[in-house]
Amino acid sequence: MAKRFWIILAAIIFLAFIVVLFLKYAKNYPAKITLEHQPNYFGVTYSKKFAKLLGLDWRETYLAILDDLQVKEVRLPVYWDDLEKAEGVFDFSDVDYMLNEGAARGVKFILTIGERTPRWPECHAPAWAKEKSVVDRQEATISMISQVVARYKDRPEVIYWQVENEPLLDVFGECLPADENFLRREVAKVKELDKRQIIISGSGELSFWTSEAKIGDIFGTTMYRVVYNSWLGYLHYPFPAVFYRFKADRAGIKPENRMIMELQAEPWVADGRMQDLSDKELAKSFSIDQFKANVQFAINVNFKKIYMWGVEWWYLKKISGYPEYWDFAKTLFK
Numbered sequence: 001m002a003k004r005f006w007i008i009l010a011a012i013i014f015l016a017f018i019v020v021l022f023l024k025y026a027k028n029y030p031a032k033i034t035l036e037h038q039p040n041y042f043g044v045t046y047s048k049k050f051a052k053l054l055g056l057d058w059r060e061t062y063l064a065i066l067d068d069l070q071v072k073e074v075r076l077p078v079y080w081d082d083l084e085k086a087e088g089v090f091d092f093s094d095v096d097y098m099l100n101e102g103a104a105r106g107v108k109f110i111l112t113i114g115e116r117t118p119r120w121p122e123c124h125a126p127a128w129a130k131e132k133s134v135v136d137r138q139e140a141t142i143s144m145i146s147q148v149v150a151r152y153k154d155r156p157e158v159i160y161w162q163v164e165n166e167p168l169l170d171v172f173g174e175c176l177p178a179d180e181n182f183l184r185r186e187v188a189k190v191k192e193l194d195k196r197q198i199i200i201s202g203s204g205e206l207s208f209w210t211s212e213a214k215i216g217d218i219f220g221t222t223m224y225r226v227v228y229n230s231w232l233g234y235l236h237y238p239f240p241a242v243f244y245r246f247k248a249d250r251a252g253i254k255p256e257n258r259m260i261m262e263l264q265a266e267p268w269v270a271d272g273r274m275q276d277l278s279d280k281e282l283a284k285s286f287s288i289d290q291f292k293a294n295v296q297f298a299i300n301v302n303f304k305k306i307y308m309w310g311v312e313w314w315y316l317k318k319i320s321g322y323p324e325y326w327d328f329a330k331t332l333f334k
Contacts, residue, residue, distance in 0.1 A: 028225070028236045029293040030300055035332070037299050042332050043073025043110075044311040045262065047119045048094060049082075051312045054275050061315050062098060066105050069326070070333045074102060075110040075162065075261065075307050077117035078148055080141075081126040087140070090147055103157040110199060110307075111152060113145045114164035114186060115175070118262070118309075122165070122173025138182050142189055153194040160218065162199040162261070163187050168211055169203050180211060187215055201261045204244060205237060209251040219253045220261030222309075223301070225294050226285040228270045234284045241300035248303075258303040264294055265329075266310025274313060288324050295332065 046065060051058040065071050076098060084090050095111075102109060115137075116123045129140050145163070152158050163186050168178045187198055200216030202209050204223045213219050221244065226236050248258050267277055267286035298306045311329070318326035 026236060026238065027290075027293070028238050029289075030241075030296045033292055033296045035292065035296055035299070037332070040072060041299075041306060042071075043075060043305060043307040044069075044071050045075040045077070045118055045307055045309055046098075046311060047077055048098075049077075049079060049124075050119045051315075054312055054316050056312060056316060059097070061312060063101065064315055065311055066101060066107060069311070069330055071311075072105075072107050072333070073110075073305065073307065074098075074107055075112060075118070077112045077119070077124075077165070079117060079124045080115055080129070080144055081124045083148070084126055084144055087126075087128050092151060095152075099152070099155060099157060103155070107157060108159045109157055110160045110162050111148070111158055112162040112165055113148050113190075114167070115141050116164045116167055116173065118165050120173070121175075123175035134176060137176070138179075138185075142186065145186060146189060146193060149190055149193045153196075158196070160197055160199050161190050161194070162201065162220065163190055163216070164200075166201050166203055166207075166222065169206060171206065180215075184215060199259070199261070205239070209247055209253065213251040213253045218257045218259060219248070219251070220259045220307075221303075222262040223260050223294075223298055224264040224268075225297060226264070226268060226290065228268045228285070234268070234270075241297060241302070244301045244303070256304060260298050260301065260303050260306045262309045263298045263306050264310070265291060265308040266313040275316060288328060291325060291328060 044065065046062060048058045048062070051061045065074075076095070078095055082094065083092065099109060112118060115125050115129075125137065125141075129137050132140060149161065164183060166172075167183050168180060170178045183200075187200070190198055197217035199218040199220045200212045201220040201222070202212040204221040209219060209221070223244070224237065226234055228234050248255075264286075267274065267282050269277065270281075295306075308329070314325040314329055317323065
């Protein structure tokens with residue numbers, strides 16, 4: 001019995017070793033990269049906050065995305081702490097600016113509303129709201145999203161509302177615990193005010209999607225190919241494209257209601273700031289070949305739309321003398 005135990009243990013350790021090697025060193029690129037895709041298939045998430053964090057002029061960056069890249073689909077976070085710095089006092093000027101400039105160029109928008117919207121720290125409540133009890137903070141959130149929907153519900157360039165971003169994911173971000181009942185209240189309030197379809201998003205790798213699929217009209221997934229673990233370093237997800245289709249089928253999401261909301265199209269930052277990454281460190285998670293492989297993988301998944309994550313960083317690289325990422329992206333938006 002003892003001998004059998006040690007044989008089984010050795011086999012398990014060997015198998016684990018092989019799995020770790022596969023995750024760390026196998027690139028897991030698609031077998032064939034043609035980048036053939038449907039017209040108007042790609043969009044981007046644009047974060048004014050992240051552009052500023054990278055040291056960019058956020059308006060200049062935004063206009064370059066519209067005029068140089070020729071992007072026609074934009075997911076736009078409406079940041080609560082920008083919108084309502086003082087309780088009950090709303091400043092819509094920056095969101096108005098972005099919608100107006102986009103509308104003049106035929107751009108369509110997803111507005112992401114709520115406390116949890118894209119980019120770290122994930123939840124963007126203003127300081128005054130953080131001082132409230134959970135119940136009062138939720139009421140303030142409902143009031144805020146009501147103001148946003150009332151202001152923009154008559155704008156034809158706004159084609160979807162996304163209520164919160166990965167709202168049931170508790171393992172990432174500086175946020176209150178996930179609250180499915182409150183999320184349902186938010187969705188009900190938006191539906192009360194407007195008839196547009198509502199997107200609910202979830203993690204591509206850390207969620208089964210079943211709860212999110214029951215709450216929204218459209219489901220949006222994140223999709224990452226290279227991630228970082230503090231013990232193992234950079235890891236390459238081995239999932240095939242069919243993995244995401246299987247999850248969507250299992251959750252009962254119809255093919256026409258599936259989107260990729262956040263395709264990894266920037267490097268993973270293990271430590272420090274993205275703008276300070278060395279070429280060597282950058283290559284570990286997001287070389288130009290990895291960019292092409294990620295896009296092809298997402299095409300192979302064959303969801304309705306693909307919104308890419310990282311357009312602000314492409315622009316930073318471009319104006320810093322490294323236009324490869326920007327120029328490649330430009331070929332996708334023709």
